[in-house]
Amino acid sequence: MTRASLTRLAVAGAAVVGVAALTMGTAAASSAPQSGKHDQKPGPSVPVRLLTINDLHGNLEPPTGSSSRILDPNGANTDTDGSLTGIAGAKYSIAGGASYLAAHLKQLRDANTLLVGAGDLIGASPLLSAAYHDEPTAALLDKLGLVTSSAGNHEFDEGIDELNRIMNGGCHPVDGCSPAGEWKGTSFDYLGANVLKEGNGDYALPPFYVKKINGVKIGFIGLVTQTTPNIVTAAGIKGLQFTEEVAAANKVSNYLAKHGVKAQVVLVHEGDNITPNQDPSSCPVVPGNGSRIAKGLDPQVDLVISGHSHQAYVCKVKDPAGQDRVYTQGSSFGRAITQIDFRVDRRTKDVIRSSVVAKNNVVTRTVTPDADTEAYIQVWKDRVATVANKPIGKITADIGNLVNNSSAATTKPETPLGDLIADAQLEATKSGGGAEIALMNPGGVRAPLTYAQSGSEGDGVVTYGEAFQVQPFNNLMQVVTLTGEQLKALLEQQIWKVDPVTGAVTHRLLQPSSSLTYTFDTTKPEGSRVSDIKINGTSVTGTQQIRVAANNFLVGGGDGFTVFTKGADLWSGPLDIDAFVAYMGAHSPVAPPATGRITLIK
Template sequence: MTSRSLMRVSVAGIIAATGLALAVAPASAHPKPTKPAKTVPVRLVAINDFHGNLEPPTGSSGAIVNEAGTSVPAGGAAYMATHLKSLVNKDTAVVAAGDLIGATPLISAAYHDEPTVELLGKLGLDVSSVGNHEFDEGITELRRIQDGGCHPTDGCSPAGRWKGAKYEYVGANVLKEKNDRFALPPTSIQKVNGVKVGFIGLVTQTTPTIVSSAGIEGLRFAEEVESGNRAAALLRRQGVKAIVALVHEGDSITPNQSPDACPVTPGAGSRIASGLSADVDLVVMGHSHQAYICKTKDPAGQDRYYTQGSSFGRVLTKIDFQVDKKTGEIVRSSVAPDNNVVTRDVVADPQITQFVQTWKDRVAAVANREIGQITADIGRPASPSGETPLGILIADAQLEATRAGGQAEVALMNPGGVRTDLTFAQSGSEGNGVVTYGEAFAVQPFNNLMQVVTLTGAQLDALLEQQWQNGGATVRILQPSASLTYTMNLSQPIGSRVSEIKVNGTAVTDTQAIRVAANNFLVGGGDGFSVFTQGTGLWSGPLDIDALVAYFEAHSPVAPPVVGRITVAG
């Protein structure tokens, strides 16, 4: 008890002893001392699925629908830095929900993502859950990225010896297979504005099915909710009551919604968000590359927010809340999330701009690397069916890249994603017929992830019928892999133009389950192909550009493929 409190007790005793009325003086004449604040403000700024997009992403990956319902250019490290500076204050921790590295553009991937990790350190990132792509090169490489040291095979990058990440990776459900001990720290405790906030890291338990076996060798990925609850109990035993889960798992959404809306189709993300124990106050998600702010009930019936901020640095999720100073608990009613689009109508941060340019200059030699040869021009002139030699070549490459891990049977490529031709004549000093990495990247510059979903035969038919949109005014013919053939009859009404669908020469039935590969733009319903969003068993694999490079490396010299996978009748 303070001396001021003792004084108040003494005055009250005198009044009681003398029988004086309490109204001797107006209350306003003796205002009570201002009490110290009972809560303190805390702000989190979250990112997810950055995938090394140091330069502004292009195409569909470089735009997002804003709060007004308008698609705007978004992303780019220098713009993200400017927006981040406007959101960060002394009450802020910067956090992430995985896939910051892996499946990255050449500027980062060429140097094992050291440029991206260095950038995130410059931006003040404090802690991140691991994502499945953090394991693309295995746990040993992830530890090197965390702790420092040069790559054991490729040596040091042009920047010199790698010093390690300035932020911490956590993964409460990543266990050593031999003894079930944690392979990574399960939690991280950060002191934010004078209070302790505990962060739990969780990655999708499907990681073994979407990462190469070499990447997850010796590891086991436990169920997320059970692992998260154990980690929350551990934090409580350490005296931490304000708890946030960073979860690399998420839901699909209805496309083209405000980033602050909740148009989710309940899935793995919702299951985790509602299943984690009531000790967890807030769930920050990733993995599905969607933007949403949703609310659910925890097992105790309390409201709990779960959020996700798109991908490729296009959204920063700002979350404000109050922490009770006495109990250390987050005041649930004070939690206020907001997805902020990283627009490009601000001044790009000059230091980060220079940082990115430095790495762009360093990677020039990689861009000139020969990946294969072609025997003639492979371009985009369309046949009467809408097939193009380059389009179907890319589909073949994508099928080959997704067949083993995703069990893909067919692949489909959106024609708008093929941006330029491959020409036989040399474009520089590489020689006729030589294809460089830079040339292949110009064909597919969007850094889309390859994904595979299961569709029924009836759904595949419905998907192919969506090639004619807006009453036929818009026609987008998906480029098929050689394993998929069908007939189109343009004299039939829209919705009834596709027939005789075959996979590997066998007629497809309506109930048959077919594994279909496409880039994540299409799988997310892009270009109006909404049937893709009905797919199940989502698997994510390499970048589309990596699929094409691998195909050239395996099959060169490559001749222009013959169109004719689609038969035109009527």
């Protein structure tokens, strides 16, 4: 069996039946146990430990700023005024970094351990990894002993062919081989039971992986959020369809059970948000898509390991048979390792549910970093240093972003960095594309610009590496023509929601260039919230033709902004990172731009 045929499913020396019956026919009749079957008269059992990671995003070096902090009851730091974590008096740790991740993994491993992932291990990565198409991160995951992972939406950033190249090997078709030579591929596969090829409905990725440990088989089923087409560029998901997660997993679960694989784990790149600032091993989830999946999966599934929402939690949900099922997520950027211990009955070959114990271990930096991993990372730092350390401009003060700020900060409709990026994109698309306004998706702004030097470049100096951390996607700048009526409809697709219980705000407001102003009234019904749209101070009419700049993710309808797809006269320009670099060079020193382009009524 080969990877190409999606049936390379090693079981530590034992062969597993291929997936032909699964891919060609309908699901087998359910062999799910009745409530309590897992714990009835357990016989001799064996221990299994799962260590899980998710949403690493190629963060080989320790993340900085707010991305480095995690709430931790045992943390060495106290947020006295709430400015760091959002809650005064909270204990937290500075966490993450591959060398610390490796050190903690060594401490947590025993003879019964398997390391697995829940997606977004690569993609949206810092320059150190992204410059070489995430080969440095994929190779390190191999070194750390990863046995399998679900695909995440960011694994599709460069398309299915590139994801297959990462798994199977070969040099990049455009950029060629990295300084390490020909890429050999990974020893682990990404899984996607709900990722199908358009047209024939075949699996685009292996749907499951089976591993034997201590004489018992553990089946892993991989899923990625079905919203992937809305959050990845059109080119990234070309030729693929993403089906509903529960139905796809249950089909595979029944197949595995029919073929004797009773201990089953779902790795799903979808999760829930949480009530902010909680113990990472508690269960403060606000039920959403993650809980829907965790509760809906066939009772044969014993554990659900999630990702995507960048939160840390350890929960128990009821499966359809009324049994407790553990459901977890381990933060992001390598800041936590989820540890799940359980026993498998050798007679029934099933997980003894009452034996399952899970917790999130914070990847603190109070341990000695792993020397081999540090040496490995230094090699890649040396390789990318010439590009990363090149100064591109200066700033006069910190310029903040929307990502990972305190809960109070996220109630602002725009931020200086979001507005700055929109200004840079407008300037880069004026002459060739005739752009009049530019709009930036806040989720694409991944890190702040800080005034204090990060190395030896000096305070206020912005390097290419720092700029790349802000926008790591290499999206293409594009311009389309929208009417004034369509522009209003586009802005109406923005989201502003307040949780009635927690008061937490979820919003998706596009960051506007300085040429665009408008009012967004959250007290009015959806569809009637946007008014007083002006371009350079002049009111917009419904029939007016407006040239609107945005990255190709948005122009392709990403983040649910489908009105962009109705635009006419498409023009493509530079990469978004190049637009930002050019703007910084032309306008340095750059001060944080004043916000207020959106008048928010709430």
